[in-house]
Amino acid sequence: MIDFLKRTWAQIDLDAIRNNYKAIAQSLSYGCRAMAIVKADAYGHGAGFVSRTLRDAGVTWFGVSNLDEALQIRDEGISESILILAYTPPEHILQLAENNITQTVFEREYAQQISKAAVEAGVTVGVHIKVDTGMSRIGFFCQSENGIIKTIDEIEQVCALPGLYAEGIFTHFASADEEQDDGCTQRQFERFLKVIEGLSGRGIHFSIRHCCNSAATMRYPEMHMDMVRPGLILYGLSPAPWLQGMLSLTPAMELKTVVSMTKTIPAGTAVSYGRTFQSVGETEIATLPIGYADGYPRGMSNRAHMLVCGKRAPVVGRVCMDQCLLDVT
Incomplete structure (x- = not known):
């Protein structure tokens, strides 16, 4: 564990x-x-x-x-x-x-x-x-x-x-x-x-x-x-x-973290600071306890991927100080 x-x-x-x-x-x-x-x-x-x-x-x-x-x-x-x-x-x-x-x-x-x-x-x-x-x-x-x-x-x-x-x-x-x-x-x-x-x-x-x-x-x-x-x-x-x-x-x-929460959001829902990402359809969002304070750059916002259970998931919305979000739909 x-x-x-x-x-x-x-x-x-x-x-x-x-x-x-x-x-x-x-x-x-x-x-x-x-x-x-x-x-x-x-x-x-x-x-x-x-x-x-x-x-x-x-x-x-x-x-x-x-x-x-x-x-x-x-x-x-x-x-x-x-x-x-x-x-x-x-x-x-x-x-x-x-x-x-x-x-x-x-x-x-x-x-x-x-x-x-x-x-x-x-x-x-x-x-x-x-x-x-x-x-x-x-x-x-x-x-x-x-x-x-x-x-x-x-x-x-x-x-x-x-x-x-x-x-x-x-x-x-x-x-x-x-x-x-x-x-x-x-x-x-x-x-x-x-x-x-x-x-x-x-x-x-x-x-x-x-x-x-x-x-x-x-x-x-x-x-x-x-x-x-x-x-x-x-x-x-x-x-x-x-x-x-x-x-x-x-x-x-390898930089690793855990998933702290997942939630399903409806179409048109904004994600994270600045509302830089909006869901197109019903979307499963995972929140991770990693952010730019941990060395994961804010420049990765809306432009990077992580592996979740071996599958690529895009980073969505702005990377926060100690959290970030993925689309795991």
Whole structure:
């Protein structure tokens, strides 16, 4: 019997996540490995459960968004390598070092700040250097020839800073999931290679080079390099509809709820806020205890379906804060 205190819940299939990872791993180029992206509570799937499942399946690198997420999976028993993909305040350098967490460095000034903090704390911190080849978010800006030259100069300076160990270098693709924008990804990859080659010419080498997100992992095996960063596809979701079927993936999450009431309404009866739906004929309406406060978007109003006893039923009327309605006629 369902515990009604859990009126709405997400059901996670960890076997599906494990099998998705295996499908990804089998598709990788020789010598390449996968960094499992488990930020945002593993895309809402439960970072601790997911990380342990993937560790047991062979994952040795995990990617997170911030220090809190990194410490959370450390506390969950993950001893493997963790990369923070975004900013960490320099005053937390000791936590990075004590917990063996790798930090992304994305500009010279920030690198200098964490270098200073590391020296003062008497520690060395591993870093991966982020290169902005076309996303225009964090990263050494190199979207032009002059930018590439400047980036090479600045990264050379960063690699000489005390207290930092530059183990990896990476970039992030902006349009790998866009079918008609292949040229953008190719240009980004070429810029990334120019930076790596320029640094190599100065005697600076990285043991881990990575650039592929989920879509690029699927589409560009020639860009796999040393590591890829699958996110969505770990959880069985395709980055774009047209990419479905390229890998054998199974969605790992099911959002479930219960039916709290059914009633029959006559033709012409309005349903929910704004009276945006009116019954055409006699209609069986089911009320469910799930709404936008539970993460079911109001944008689903009059445009989505749910499975009730294995049959599709349309969402009718506006989704409320903690309830919504279905036509189960």
